[in-house]
Amino acid sequence: AQSVTQPDIHITVSEGASLELRCNYSYGATPYLFWYVQSPGQGLQLLLKYFSGDTLVQGIKGFEAEFKRSQSSFNLRKPSVHWSDAAEYFCAVGAGQAGTALIFGKGTTLSVSS
Amino acid sequence: NAGVTQTPKFQVLKTGQSMTLQCAQDMNHEYMSWYRQDPGMGLRLIHYSVGAGITDQGEVPNGYNVSRSTTEDFPLRLLSAAPSQTSVYFCASSYRTTGREKLFFGSGTQLSVL
Numbered sequence: 372a373q374s375v376t377q378p379d380i381h382i383t384v385s386e387g388a389s390l391e392l393r394c395n396y397s398y399g400a401t402p403y404l405f406w407y408v409q410s411p412g413q414g415l416q417l418l419l420k421y422f423s424g425d426t427l428v429q430g431i432k433g434f435e436a437e438f439k440r441s442q443s444s445f446n447l448r449k450p451s452v453h454w455s456d457a458a459e460y461f462c463a464v465g466a467g468q469a470g471t472a473l474i475f476g477k478g479t480t481l482s483v484s485s
Numbered sequence: 486n487a488g489v490t491q492t493p494k495f496q497v498l499k500t501g502q503s504m505t506l507q508c509a510q511d512m513n514h515e516y517m518s519w520y521r522q523d524p525g526m527g528l529r530l531i532h533y534s535v536g537a538g539i540t541d542q543g544e545v546p547n548g549y550n551v552s553r554s555t556t557e558d559f560p561l562r563l564l565s566a567a568p569s570q571t572s573v574y575f576c577a578s579s580y581r582t583t584g585r586e587k588l589f590f591g592s593g594t595q596l597s598v599l
Contacts, residue, residue: 380525414575414590415528461527471516471579472533472543473588477526 373398373466377476384452385484392447392479394462403465404445405473406436410458418460421445432456457483487511491576491591498566498598506561506594508576514589515581517559518543519551521572522593528575534559535581566598 374397384390396402406418419430426438436447445462459480463473492507510517518533520543530543534553548570550562559578563570573595577588 377527414592415588417587420587463528466530466543467533467541468535471535471581472518472530472577473520473528474530474544475520475528 373402373464373474375462375464375474375476377460377462377479379479380477381480381482383482383484386454387451390447390449390452390456390481392460392462392481394445394447394476395443396445396462396464397443398464402445404436404438405463405465406430406434406445406447407461407463407475408432408458409461409478415461418447452481452483454483454485457481489576489578489589489591491574491594493594494592495595496597498563498596500567500598502566503562503564504566506563506574506576506596508559508561508591509557510559510578510589511557512578512580512589513556514578515556517553517576517578518588519549519559519561520575520577521545521570522575523572531561531574568598570596571598572596 376395404421407415409415418434419428421428421438459478461478462476466472466474489510519531520528522528529545532551534540573593575593576591579588
């Protein structure tokens with residue numbers, strides 16, 4: 372069965388510092404992988420996705436993620452964090468027919484300190 | 486263009502009551518799904534549908550029923566509500582076309598079961 376693990380429940384980063392959020396997945400075939408962000412009281416916004424091809428994926432808001440099949444990982448990175456990046460981040464893997472519905476990780480809460 | 490519309494936005498139920506959470510989309514999406522979001526648990530897939538007349542179970546289907554009689558609507562039914570079903574419920578839809586999958590999320594329904 373598909374599963375997603377986000378090892379870090381809460382991370383605090385200084386504004387301007389770099390960020391890496393970890394995500395490990397379990398999936399039998401080539402996975403469909405996603406990163407979503409949720410600000411407090413808001414819905415989910417897609418940051419980026421990976422289906423195939425280049426393993427380094429660029430997303431919105433300056434985020435990128437790298438797919439590493441050998442490590443079953445899809446870590447999210449940003450070179451310089453802004454205070455507005457404080458939110459909850461979810462990694463997800465496609466599930467069901469043609470990878471449509473998603474299995475989410477439990478999320479990582481990002482706090483940004485000044 | 487309304488996107489994905491969920492009603493109601495808030496609901497309070499007593500244990501044992503039944504109700505239906507409504508979800509409608511106007512984008513002619515083939516795929517629709519229901520998630521629940523609980524603190525520290527991320528989003529968990531309840532049920533999903535790949536087209537009218539076709540539904541399947543997700544990670545946490547017990548206590549919930551769904552049907553998909555039209556492309557536009559995907560209601561979620563709680564037959565006998567329990568306090569454990571207190572959660573925020575999100576409906577999502579997407580196109581079937583591989584490589585352009587992006588989930589469009591509704592704004593959520595906050596349900597409290599007393």
